[in-house]
Amino acid sequence: MSTLLIQGGTIIDGSGNERFTGDLLVENGIIKLVSKKKITSHANRKINADGLLVTPGWVDIHTHYDGQITWDKYVTPSSWHGVSTVVMGNCGVGFAPVKKNNENFLIKLMEGVEDIPETVLAEGVDFNWETFPEYINHLNSLSRTLDFGVLVPHIPVRFFAMGVKGADFNSQPTNDEISLMKQIVSESLASGALGFSTSRTKKHTTKDGNYVSSLNAGKDELLGIFSAMKNYTNSLVEVNSDFADSDFEFIANIALKYNLPLSVLLLQVHNAPQRWNETLSKIKKFKAKGLSVNGQVGSRPIGMLMSFDGSINPFINSPTFKLINEMPSKERKENLLLNDVKLKIIADTPKDDHLDWINSLLPRCFKFEDNFNYEPKEIQNILSISRQLNKPPLEVAYDWMLEKNCERMIYHAFENYNEYNLDVVRTLLADEDTICGLGDGGAHVGYLCDSSSVTSMLKYLKSDLSDQNLSIEYLIKKQTKETAHFFGLNDRGVLLQGMKADVNLIDFDNLDVTYPSIANDLPAGGKRVIQKSKGYFKTFVSGVEVYNEFGFTENFPGRLIKGNQKS
Numbered sequence: 001m002s003t004l005l006i007q008g009g010t011i012i013d014g015s016g017n018e019r020f021t022g023d024l025l026v027e028n029g030i031i032k033l034v035s036k037k038k039i040t041s042h043a044n045r046k047i048n049a050d051g052l053l054v055t056p057g058w059v060d061i062h063t064h065y066d067g068q069i070t071w072d073k074y075v076t077p078s079s080w081h082g083v084s085t086v087v088m089g090n091c092g093v094g095f096a097p098v099k100k101n102n103e104n105f106l107i108k109l110m111e112g113v114e115d116i117p118e119t120v121l122a123e124g125v126d127f128n129w130e131t132f133p134e135y136i137n138h139l140n141s142l143s144r145t146l147d148f149g150v151l152v153p154h155i156p157v158r159f160f161a162m163g164v165k166g167a168d169f170n171s172q173p174t175n176d177e178i179s180l181m182k183q184i185v186s187e188s189l190a191s192g193a194l195g196f197s198t199s200r201t202k203k204h205t206t207k208d209g210n211y212v213s214s215l216n217a218g219k220d221e222l223l224g225i226f227s228a229m230k231n232y233t234n235s236l237v238e239v240n241s242d243f244a245d246s247d248f249e250f251i252a253n254i255a256l257k258y259n260l261p262l263s264v265l266l267l268q269v270h271n272a273p274q275r276w277n278e279t280l281s282k283i284k285k286f287k288a289k290g291l292s293v294n295g296q297v298g299s300r301p302i303g304m305l306m307s308f309d310g311s312i313n314p315f316i317n318s319p320t321f322k323l324i325n326e327m328p329s330k331e332r333k334e335n336l337l338l339n340d341v342k343l344k345i346i347a348d349t350p351k352d353d354h355l356d357w358i359n360s361l362l363p364r365c366f367k368f369e370d371n372f373n374y375e376p377k378e379i380q381n382i383l384s385i386s387r388q389l390n391k392p393p394l395e396v397a398y399d400w401m402l403e404k405n406c407e408r409m410i411y412h413a414f415e416n417y418n419e420y421n422l423d424v425v426r427t428l429l430a431d432e433d434t435i436c437g438l439g440d441g442g443a444h445v446g447y448l449c450d451s452s453s454v455t456s457m458l459k460y461l462k463s464d465l466s467d468q469n470l471s472i473e474y475l476i477k478k479q480t481k482e483t484a485h486f487f488g489l490n491d492r493g494v495l496l497q498g499m500k501a502d503v504n505l506i507d508f509d510n511l512d513v514t515y516p517s518i519a520n521d522l523p524a525g526g527k528r529v530i531q532k533s534k535g536y537f538k539t540f541v542s543g544v545e546v547y548n549e550f551g552f553t554e555n556f557p558g559r560l561i562k563g564n565q566k567s
């Protein structure tokens with residue numbers, strides 16, 4: 001029998017209750033005892049946790065590791081950040097079911113919606129499955145640093161059932177096609193999917209620029225699918241929608257009819273900065289009617305990162321930049337640093353759609369300082385700095401990106417930042433009808449790394465005053481017990497006897513995110529933005545140490561989660 005005793009730590013157990021000093025005993029991957037008193041046991045291993053926080057592992061229910069999980073046994077960035085469970089298959093996109101020779105449709109969809117390059121996915125994902133149960137079988141054979149569950153995504157189901165017509169957002173299925181979708185979703189839940197996901201947002205387009213095909217999925221289609229889900233306990237529905245007009249009511253009424261738990265993305269979009277408030281009111285209205293429903297919220301702006309090395313910067317269409325970008329690293333940097341090269345790049349950057357788009361982002365573009373706290377002030381934006389320095393904004397951008405040996409990043413606060421502060425984010429987090437979940441781990445790899453927000457939230461959003469509601473205990477509950485239990489994972493998320501021993505030991509004074517960087521570690525040499533952490537002394541999954549202050553331990557206890565889990 002393997003036993004582990006964690007002694008004298010400051011236990012924050014994930015329930016929201018106040019911290020206490022105590023011991024935690026683990027036997028064979030399960031928590032045997034949590035006690036304020038000293039536990040005396042002949043454990044195989046004892047760890048002195050004096051001065052450390054002892055918490056549950058984080059449960060990140062909004063990721064897109066559907067492809068990456070098949071080639072990356074570490075599942076970074078999440079595993080650098082104390083995450084012990086991820087849920088993928090969100091937002092209606094994923095890689096199963098898929099008919100032979102149709103894989104490229106799903107790859108292009110994932111590239112369009114989640115910005116994971118086609119070359120990366122084509123080389124990285126094997127596709128030795130067609131049906132969802134076959135995909136589950138494949139996932140079930142994998143050992144990873146953390147546990148992973150998957151939702152069955154709407155768009156692949158639609159495409160499987162309807163053929164090419166299913167890729168068109170204007171087409172509606174026939175009755176036979178709806179029957180087929182019901183059957184597919186039903187067999188997916190039976191095989192272990194945690195629920196169903198769909199997208200109804202105009203932000204999601206395919207590589208070819210079309211809206212995703214689930215955008216306008218009608219009542220008959222959703223009634224059919226949701227009716228097939230009602231007999232399962234793993235029947236959660238995740239929806240990403242703009243929630244314009246009455247879309248929330250449309251979805252919520254169907255979920256209510258079949259008593260399916262509903263989790264929707266909830267954030268502040270800058271072109272409708274009050275809509276989050278309206279959607280939150282609707283969530284409360286439907287909760288009062290008996291629907292189990294919540295909003296998935298972020299803990300910082302959705303942060304787009306620009307740099308010379310990343311996939312987005314103002315100069316990517318400049319002929320001079322393109323030429324220099326092909327050079328070997330050292331030569332490239334030497335060239336970028338030359339003043340005449342800078343002037344040439346700025347001058348020959350074409351006045352095209354890309355530049356128009358970049359210009360539209362400038363009011364919320366900030367220098368990503370070394371001690372960046374994710375809440376910059378308006379006077380720090382690039383336009384203000386440009387006025388102060390009497391330099392055009394593009395030149396300021398160029399000069400910023402030259403810093404740190406050409407690796408300085410520019411941060412664009414894409415959403416959740418209309419008023420130049422995080423007050424809306426704080427309000428959303430403090431609300432009882434929200435859970436954490438906008439990290440998008442594994443997605444938007446060329447310019448985004450918000451999956452690290454599980455760490456930055458605890459560092460930057462905690463309120464130090466006891467009369468404020470964002471205590472560390474509360475914030476931890478928001479990404480452990482609340483995320484896990486809403487997704488039917490009742491065997492984790494709290495440190496209680498009988499629960500899975502997914503545990504973080506945290507040196508809280510040193511907890512932080514590190515400066516983001518670009519790594520060339522995806523299949524086919526693909527690039528991604530990564531952001532690591534510090535302060536995670538140890539992370540355990542099922543009682544096995546997977547990560548510590550020196551890095552990964554090369555233990556891979558993480559497994560597929562099939563369906564709901566009992567406590």
Ligand SMILES: [Zn+2]
Nearest residue numbers: 064090091440
């Ligand atoms: Zn998503």
